[in-house]
Amino acid sequence: MSGVAxxxxxxxxxxxxxxxxxxxxxxxxxxxxDYNDGFALPIALPHSLDVAAARRPDxxxxxxxxxxxxxxxxxxxxxxxxxxxxxxxxxxxxxxxxLDEGYPVSGMDLLVDSAIPTGTGLSTSAAxxxxxxxxxxxxxxxAPAPAEVARxxxxxxxxxxxxxxxxxxxxxxxxxxxxxxxxxxxxxxxAEQVPFDPAAHGMSLLVVDTRAPRRLVEGAYAQRRRxxxxxxxxxxxxxxxxxxxxxxxxxxxxxxDDLVRRRVRHVVTENARVLETVDLFREGRPRAAGxxxxxxxxxxxxxxxxxxxxxxxxxxxxxxxxxLGARITGGGFGGCVIALVESGLVAECxxxxxxxxxxxxxxxxxxxxxxxxxxxxxxx
Ligand code: GAF
Numbered sequence: 001m002s003g004v005a006x007x008x009x010x011x012x013x014x015x016x017x018x019x020x021x022x023x024x025x026x027x028x029x030x031x032x033x034d035y036n037d038g039f040a041l042p043i044a045l046p047h048s049l050d051v052a053a054a055r056r057p058d059x060x061x062x063x064x065x066x067x068x069x070x071x072x073x074x075x076x077x078x079x080x081x082x083x084x085x086x087x088x089x090x091x092x093x094x095x096x097x098x099l100d101e102g103y104p105v106s107g108m109d110l111l112v113d114s115a116i117p118t119g120t121g122l123s124t125s126a127a128x129x130x131x132x133x134x135x136x137x138x139x140x141x142x143a144p145a146p147a148e149v150a151r152x153x154x155x156x157x158x159x160x161x162x163x164x165x166x167x168x169x170x171x172x173x174x175x176x177x178x179x180x181x182x183x184x185x186x187x188x189x190x191a192e193q194v195p196f197d198p199a200a201h202g203m204s205l206l207v208v209d210t211r212a213p214r215r216l217v218e219g220a221y222a223q224r225r226r227x228x229x230x231x232x233x234x235x236x237x238x239x240x241x242x243x244x245x246x247x248x249x250x251x252x253x254x255x256x257d258d259l260v261r262r263r264v265r266h267v268v269t270e271n272a273r274v275l276e277t278v279d280l281f282r283e284g285r286p287r288a289a290g291x292x293x294x295x296x297x298x299x300x301x302x303x304x305x306x307x308x309x310x311x312x313x314x315x316x317x318x319x320x321x322x323x324l325g326a327r328i329t330g331g332g333f334g335g336c337v338i339a340l341v342e343s344g345l346v347a348e349c350x351x352x353x354x355x356x357x358x359x360x361x362x363x364x365x366x367x368x369x370x371x372x373x374x375x376x377x378x379x380x
Contacts, residue, residue: 002019002050002052002379002380003050003066003113004016004019004050004051004052004066004111004112004113005019005052005380007052007066007111007113008052008053008054008109008111011064011071011111012054012062012109012111014054014109015054016052016053016054016109016111017053017054017055017139018052018053018054018135018138018139018378018379018380019050019051019052019378019379019380020050020051020053020131020134020135020138020376020377020378020379021048021049021050021051021131021376021377021378021379022048022049022051022126022127022128022130022131022134022173022375022376023044023045023046023047023048023116023127023173023176023373023374023375023376024044024045024047024048024049024116024117024122024123024124024127024173025042025043025044025045025122025123025126025127025169025172025173025176026042026043026045026122026205026207026329026330026336026338026370027040027041027042027168027172027329027330028041028042028043028181028196028277028289028293028329028338029041029270029273029274029277029289029292029293029296029327030042030168030184030270030271030273030274031270031296031300031304031306031327031328031329031330031331031332032224032228032266032267032270032300032304032306032331032332033166033168033186033241033267033270033271033274034165034166034167034168034184034186035164035165035166035186035225035228036186036228036232036239036240036241036267036271037186037187037238037239037240037241037242038186038187038239038240038241038267038270038271038274039183039184039185039186039271039274039275039278040168040182040184040186040274041181041182041183041184041194041274041277041278042168042169042171042172042176042181042182042184043172043176043180043181043182043196043370043372043373044172044173044176044177044372044373044374044375045116045122045370045373046370046371046373047115047116047117047122048115048116048127048373049112049113049114049115049116049124049127049128049131050112050113050114050131050379051110051111051112051113051128051131051132051134051135052110052111052113053108053109053110053111053135053136053139054108054109054139055106055107055108055139055140056106056107056108056109057106057107058107059075059076059077059106059107060073060074060075060076060107061073061074061075061076061079061091061092061095061107061108061109061110062108062109062110063088063091063092063110064088064110064111064112065087065088065111065112065113065114066111066112066113066114067087067112067113067114067118068086068087068088070086070088072084072086072088072091072092074092075107076095076099076105076106076107077099079092079093079095079096079099079160080096081093081096081159081160081162082160082161082162084160087112087128089160089161090125090128090129090132090156090157090161091110091112091128091129091132092160093129093155093156093157093159093160093161094128094129094132094133094136094152094153094156094160095108095132095136096156096160097152097155097156097159097160098133098136098137098152101152101155103136103137103140103142103144104140104141104142105136105137105139105140106140108135108136108139110132110135110136112128112131114127114128117209117366119214120209120211120335120336121214121329121330121331121332121334121335121336122209122330122335122336123169123172123173123330125157125161125163125169126153126154126157126165126169126170126172126173127173127376129152129153129154129156129157129170130149130150130153130170130173130174130376131376132153132156133149133152133153134149134376134377134378137149138378146174146175146375146376147171147174147175147189147191149170149174149376150167150170150171150173150174150175151167151170153170153173153174154166154167154170162218163218163221164221164222164225165221165331166186167184167186167189168184168186171184171189171191172184172375173375173376174375174376175191175375176372176373176374176375177193177372177374177375178371178372178373178374179195179196179197179371179372180193180194180195180196180197180372181193181194181195181196181281181372182194183274183278186241187239187241194278194281194282195281195282195284196281196286196372197372198286198340198371199343199371201286201287202342202343202344203286203287203324203340203341203342203343204340204341204342204343204346204369205338205339205340205341205369205370205371206318206323206338206339206340206341206346206349206350206367206368206369207329207336207337207338207367207368207369207370208314208318208336208337208338208339208353208365208366208367209335209336209365209366209367209368210308210310210311210313210314210334210335210336210337210357210362210365211310211363211364211365211366212308212309212310212311212334212335212362213334214333214334214335215333215334217331217333217334220306220333221331221333224263224304224306227259227260227263228240228263228264228267230260231255231260231263231264234254234255234256234260235251235254235255235264240264240267240268241267241271243264243267243268244268245268245269245272248264248265248268248269251264251268252264252265262302262303262304262305263303263304265299265303266299266300266303266304267304269295269299270296270299270300273292273295273296276289276292277289277292280292286340287324287340289324289325289340290323290324290325290340291324291325292325293324293325293326293327293338293339293340294315294319294325294326294327296327297315297326297327297328300327300328300332301328304332306328306331306332306333307328307332308332308333308334309360309362310334310357310360310362310365311328311332311334311335311337313353313356313357313360313362314326314337314353314356314357314365315327315328315337315339316356317349317352317353317355317356317357318337318339318341318349318352318353319339320352321345321348321349321351321352321353322341322342322345322348322349323339323340323341323345323349324339324340324341324342325339325340326338326339326340346369349367350367353365353367354367
């Protein structure tokens with residue numbers, strides 16, 4: 001019996017009817033582009049969380065997590081946006097979204113057990129929401145398509161929790177595959193698996209969890225999103241996706257202030273970097289994507305202003321130890337850095353990052369390597 005099933009039995013005094021799993025994600029490139037209708041290129045992590053669940057006949061939901069062990073309990077029909085505190089909000093919001101859209105969900109007990117490092121920008125929240133959609137619909141005999149699961153999970157975050165995120169994280173959780181990166185068009189929602197197997201090319205994908213405290217994340221994220229929407233309105237386009245690199249100088253000249261100009265420059269150049277990276281992956285030349293990763297970081301640091309000193313230190317240390325490219329991954333304001341590294345240099349890069357952190361007086365980072373892994377699914 002899996003750990004989450006045994007804990008479910010201990011907590012709720014009965015057997016779960018099923019167990020589902022959902023991975024965390026890292027985004028290789030294409031940051032803050034999803035809510036601009038643009039492109040992204042995430043992979044699923046080998047780290048995942050499991051959800052055990054069983055129906056209840058009385059319409060009540062009991063929600064818990066091994067990492068945050070309080071039990072939230074309420075009638076499903078009473079759930080309203082912004083009413084649930086803490087982590088249970090993600091599970092509750094997902095059940096609320098399903099009910100609101102007419103899915104046949106009812107009361108249930110639901111327990112999450114996560115091995116995704118939390119608070120690190122590796123998308124535990126999207127994994128919780130996606131696994132909860134799978135569990136709740138699976139228990140009631142329906143099986144929405146993976147892209148629909150992603151949309152419902154996003155709705156939980158947008159309309160219940162109040163986080164105005166795009167669709168990238170949930171798509172990565174649902175649509176990823178081993179040995180591939182997910183090329184996502186966030187306007188059409190077309191998703192293509194492109195080959196990305198660093199080990200086959202003698203490389204590794206290094207992840208540095210900087211453990212920098214992520215502060216003001218949601219407010220700053222919402223501000224970035226508002227700036228982009230405002231710029232699109234001024235430029236008369238549906239979204240910044242509609243500004244091409246060739247049109248960028250004219251667009252910048254038409255914008256009233258420097259801050260908005262820099263936000264626009266990031267989004268337009270980042271979309272172009274995703275397309276270039278995808279071409280390199282398709283041609284079997286992932287090594288050549290290194291400089292694009294580093295350029296993406298500079299753009300997120302200087303133009304989009306979502307980096308912090310710990311993150312910049314990790315990027316610089318990895319690059320000076322010979323990484324082919326390095327960048328912040330995810331929404332920013334702390335969190336993780338990824339570096340594309342020749343396999344023989346992994347240990348050296350890790351050492352260099354730890355030494356640079358010690359020198360700057362930062363807490364010790366956690367360094368690991370990741371392979372592109374499978375998306376969410378039912379386990380039992
Ligand atoms: C967060 C959001 F949830 C995503 O939708 C995306 O915007 C990302 O930040 C930045 O690329 O993870």
